[in-house]
Amino acid sequence: MLINHPLLGPRDSSEFIYLGDATLIDRPDPETASAQDWHDYAYLRDNPAGPHRELWFHEAGDRSWLVVTRNTVTHEITSVELARDVARSQGRSK
């Protein structure tokens, strides 16, 4: 698979480390979250067959985190964003 890095262009997926579902960006608020919220965040996944937004780390490259939208049935990648931009647009700090 080739991942079309927003800054570097197409890079081989073997340069990256896979973390998982991009909902991991939405960490519960430590001030208000219940134990159940943390359990659901840490352990439960939608695991869809189809488009999946997921976090990849460019370990052998510029060490940026990316949010890749990829179809889990065909492996087709439809969009690649910097995770930083995604997190900021969701209201995460700096």
Add this chain to the structure above:
Amino acid sequence: MTSRYSGLRVIKEALTGHKGWRPAWREPDPKPYYDIIIIGGGGHGLATAHYLAKIYGQSNVAVIEKGWIGGGNVGRNTTIIRSNYLLDGNEPFYEHSLKLWEGLEQDLNYNAMVSQRGIINLIHSDSQRDAYIRRGNAMRLNGADAEYLDEAAVRKEYPFLNFNDARFPIKGGLAQRRGGTVRHDAVAWGYARSADSQGVDILQNCEVTGFRIDGGVCKGVETSRGFIGAGKVGCAVAGNSGKLMSMAEMRLPIESHVLQAFVSEGLKPVLPGVITFGAGHFYVSQSDKGGLVFGGDIDGYNSYAQRGNLPVVEDVCESGMAIMPMIGRARLLRMWGGIMDMSMDGSPIIDRTHIDGLYFNGGWCYGGFKATPASGFAFAHLLALDEPHQTAKAYRFDRFATGHMIDEKGMGNQPNLH
């Protein structure tokens, strides 16, 4: 009713033109209602049906399968059986499974080619030796067999290994003599034939399209062949668990990942047993047809495609070359992928769900094949008696909330590292 298979029968059929053989199971139409429906006609689902009928006296049972039975992971694995686990939540379960494998063919009246040719986990460092001896002791405490072999003993049995590798010299091994391989397709067929002969309906080409859930109680399943009512519904579709359980609006502690397996061209006998590499992820055995059957790590990203990508092919072949350089002379014949339920702690789940009448069996990671008999046994126990089997008490959904994870590798909630 299916007639018994025997050596005498083979001779008789040979002399009479093989005209007496009949299909090994029926092709019934769905009934409107079953006491128990099992979703998934793979090894685990068919084993569940067999033990439900044979041990728990339940015969108003159906197994429903979207394709043909045995077409999923039971037909795609590397056929290894073993019970070499460390943790208390796992080892009694897998040892129960190995004992069931040992009596499987007599139980089913079916030749599954169970071959206890032995398995060895190679040791490459002093700390790994300590860890493996500890594991061997845990196995023996649970009634399994384990034997530490020093380097000389490994050299005697496996002289062709690369003992003097600069990075990962082979310093010994942990052997389990009762481990080995099984003809995987025959496991599905044997369980299917036995379940069918005890009255279980096996419904192929019958895809589940939804659950009928009324007031928190599961009343049956919607399928491509119409609604089928049920007292209890058991799901045994590892690989596709996420897809199926989303129809009941459940989120699982599971990700689906693709695992590749490989077979070389047929060779004369070269490997006496199953060998696993201790410094990378690689396992290899030789099939009775002569092909070297081997595999390694999962590809590492969520996937429902039954095919993987080339970087892992390279990685697996590099690992093979590292311990067994002669494998480089064999040509790769085929490779394929299967979809694994990778759970958050690397261990399976056999449990009730929060929906009454809906039961779940999945999360087998890439260790589901060896577990087939015990998984079917424990799931049948749960479905029939509504309480977990004593060997599967730890395989609960709530272990992540209560902190009772069964994490053999100590990797935490990162499914692609288990």
